[in-house]
Amino acid sequence: MKKTTRNLCAGTLGAAVLVSLFAYAADRTIGAAPATLATSAHAASKGVLAAGGQVAAATPQSNFDRFIVKYNAGTTRSSQTMVTSAVNAAAMRAGVAGLKAGSNGVATVLGVQHVRRMAVGADVVRLSRGLNQAEADALLAQLRSDPSVEFAQPDYLRQHTDFTPNDTRYADLQWHYHDASAGIRMPQAWDASTGGGVVVAVLDTGYLDHADLNANIVPGYDFIIDTEVSGDGDGRDADAHDPGDWLGSGESSFHGTHVAGTVAAMTNNALGVAGVAFNAKVQPVRVLGHGGGYTSDIADAITWSSGGHVDGVPDNANPAEVINMSLGGGSKCSDDPVTQAAIDGAVSRGVTVVVAAGNSNYDAAFFSPASCKGVITVGATGKTGARASYSNYGATVAVAAPGGDYNGIAPDYGAVWSLGNAGAQTPEASPAGDRLTGMMGTSMASPHVAGVVALMQSAAVAAGKPALTPAQVKTLLRTTSTAFPVTPPVSTPIGSGIVNAAAAVAAATQDIPADQGTLLDNRIALPNQTGGPGDAILYKIVVPAGKTSLNLRTYGGTGDVSLYTAFDRVPTTSSYDRKSAKAGNGETVLITRPAAGTYYLLVVGETGFSGVSVMAVY
Template sequence: MIRKNPSFRISLVAAAVAVACAAPAAMAAGAAPLQTREAPRAAPAADAAARLIVTYRDGGLSNALKLKTVNAAATRSRAMTAAAARSGTKAPSASYMRKLAVGADLVRLDRRIGARELDALVAELAADPAVAAVEVDRMMRHTGAASLRGGMVTPQLTPDDQYYAQYQWHLQNTAGGIHAPAAWDVSTGEGVVVAVLDTGIIDHPDMDANMLPGYDFITDTFVSRRPTNERVPGAHDFGDWNDDPNQCDVTTSSFHGTHVAGTVAELSNNTSGMAGVAHNAKVLPVRVLGRCGGYTSDIADAIVWAAGGSVPGVPANANPAEIINMSLGGGGSCKSVSQTAINTAVALGTTVVVAAGNSNGDVANFSPASCDGVISVGAARITGGRASYSNYGAKVDLAGPGGGGGVDGNPNGYVWQASNNSDTSPELGAATYMGMAGTSMAAPHVAGVAALVQSAVVAGGGVPKTPAELEAILVDSARAFPATPDRAIGSGLLDAPAALAKALEVPCDPAVEECAPAAIELTNKVVVGNVSGTAGSQTLYSIEVPAGAKRLNVMTYGGTGNVGMYVSAGDAPSAQSYDYKSARPGNNEAVRVNKPASGTYYILLVGEAAYSGVSIEARID
């Protein structure tokens, strides 16, 4: 993690910051000495004892039989691993930890083992007839990376918060901002609960009134800094600093969860501090990250609990969240236990928003951002361009303000919200305001706008949007990028007033007016990925072609199954009536129109067989 720390005297002093994956920046609430600080990005923890998540085919097996299965696999795998066999030590022994909300069991090995031996153990266990699935309980970490600290009306609602105008470009009508003032005339998020699964929160006068009682799901004393492995009420952030390089990289505390929660619902119009996106919503803080990160198993249970589901050993959640924000992740494609937890939350009606990650790589290789059923959020700069660290790819749904770090200077390179100025425990510091950059910062902007939408819909007498409906509203209403990004980061830039307008628009009544076909609007040269459908399904898209265009290219590619593509100008096509067609076996379809007339072109995707993971793109030259 890279952090910067200028204090606030009369104005915030700019400081250069090198952005690795994402950048935090901070400003203190009082006068403090100026300082700049950088620290390396935290590495995954070296687990004191490996943990495995095992799903058994017979959920009624006794714990003793479950452990017998694991220990037998450990013995077999050790004999097959030459280095382990030569060491002369016994195979690791497993102990039972608990049942997860998703039905899997968590077991702990009594000591660390090498990567090859661990891989062999997982393979042996997966091959056991009693086992349906197994995965290592990996550590995930937050997706923030650099910080800057410092001490420190009209028809469109302009907050009177002290630092809003100068620092919070990300909420304003900048090229990369969410254009919040016009949205606040319609909704401020009242009545909506947003769960923030992160490092927990600290006491902060600009946030406390919007924080609900949360829960601490961390089950490892080293990670949590609490005296026991028990889960406990409250979500206090004890600090995630680490001074032991044998565990993970040495870092100062990030207070990441406080910053993320502030983006969602920091108090506004209170003449002090800064503003939040949905400043009349409530945040349910859920602590899942601590020193060196957090376990997948704890995060999965927290997802289910936050959505109102049942978790063994944890009291029922009195404030189920309509929206969950997870500005966290790890390497590898979506984990089975994470997907099952997300599926449970979505089935309960909760929308799950996830940061795409900060490795400048394809999001398909990161979890939980690559899971199905989530809104995966990339990061944009103040210019509206892709932040260099942001993950990308077909699974990214849209981009939110993440900040470009030092390349855009201070304050414009960072997203600004509440924090603490301590390097370690928050009790040793004081309330502050910090600028950070990363997809961690982009995601809670999306979660906040989702809260604005749900609040407005209910206030208007409507029924809350389903997760799929809410995702479609946010994605389809996104503002076009000022220029085509160098990598695909979704349908466009998060636009708060446009999302509200789309959610509240009155459906066209064909009895009194001529209605355009209901279609998903494509943006020129922006890929829409992860498209799926059943055999015989039909999905209609549209693209506006300006006068003077030389050609229109529409293509689909990737994924599995078989789609057909039918294109018409002005009217929706069908498989029997169309202007252009491409229906080859598989998903690689292409239609090219030279010198197209200006107007609306409609593209119909038909499932010749069930298909998934398909990308569609329209290019106008």
């Protein structure tokens, strides 16, 4: 099946920059091309971005007024009053007071307000003033010292991970689908699957009515409670439209619509651009507004999108098979347990979670949800197939996809093109306000992969196969990816290659044999083992009779792995004979007088890991 393209006349190259509250780089917009052959006055008014302009580094969050606390099951601190009292007491022990008041300058007691109970059982509280980093650390230390507390963390404010561009004319915008070196092989994939029957939830800024998207939208939800962030005058409701996310005099990104268009813009309709999975449905879930979005709202949205229950919100009538999160911030997932808990719930329900690696040109292991277990973290490549200059990297990144990289060359400037709007702050009504917009970022790479996952699931079901598990999806994406035409340096890896839609869809229609592991030969190390957080690699060892010991070990490389072993059966992290779980990669399991037969060894990434050697000695 061939796509239909259309030459558009765009305005000038411009940039609308959004600064992350954590360490993601600010994202860049190239510009909005009108959906007709007229010039966009709004696009032309945005000004000119100098060639070679750099993506600005993000500003870390420095003010914390919301926190998430979860108590262990069965503890007595279950009421709102008890939770707020416990947080207040912890603040007093930490020496964190309220504002100074009166002529004597005496500090008042810090006020603590209970915001709500989350779907994962944690409580969100808001303080009467924001804390600096040292104060927040001191408060959290006191909360975590309570043995009845399962976890305590800031309610981080997240933001999307791309940038929005305004450019001039272009002949063929969607190089990222079919370019021989840098594309994802879309035309060949469309011959086998178009994504029919699959729902992809896009957790983002919401969506806009757009003639090239409307028919592929299913009802979503607005999860933003705080009206200062939401900008639509109300809290949570069933209207996921994007009212704009401008800050001050800045412009809105309409980021969620761009992401949704990459996933499933209508295709073969002689209008605009094509979507990766154009017969799939997009479920817009609004979690980002002015300044970003709170972790607690995002976690609830993950739960709801995947079919879980969230108090006060009607259950999702169309649970997604795929979730895309082109968002994140500069905290490790190990410091963000509420997000990990929500992702764990989604994965347990069979939902594949795809996330952007981030745009800070830094190790994705220091960002969430990019470093969470169970997700598919996506790095970005440019038009040459090389790692995009801004893309985060590291062992956490599973695979790459086109995100664009500014090269200053007309007609497309190396951007990824999708759907947008002519409005500066608030959207202009469709169809007059419909635009095609060029953007660059890992936010643009992630929905390419989410769309391919939709194609894979649709193809598997059409072939009479069971739906793929999230782990199977990740494995197939990695093993079918195309080798990078420009190999990333060893110090900045971005996964196994560029996602290959055609090969991934073909693999999804085949029988997937049970993984019985890679055979380890006696005293021969298997080097360069690599995986992401939560990834599990299975090995098997056939031990002859009469051996006095069996030594199974890992060593070298970077990251942190654990070992799980079992005799004559495949171990899991909850069912095994022995394990080794020290910090780092130096793990050893020693079995004396081993029985003759087959032993299995499961190497699991506690974090992303690379360059690890695995060895068996008997």
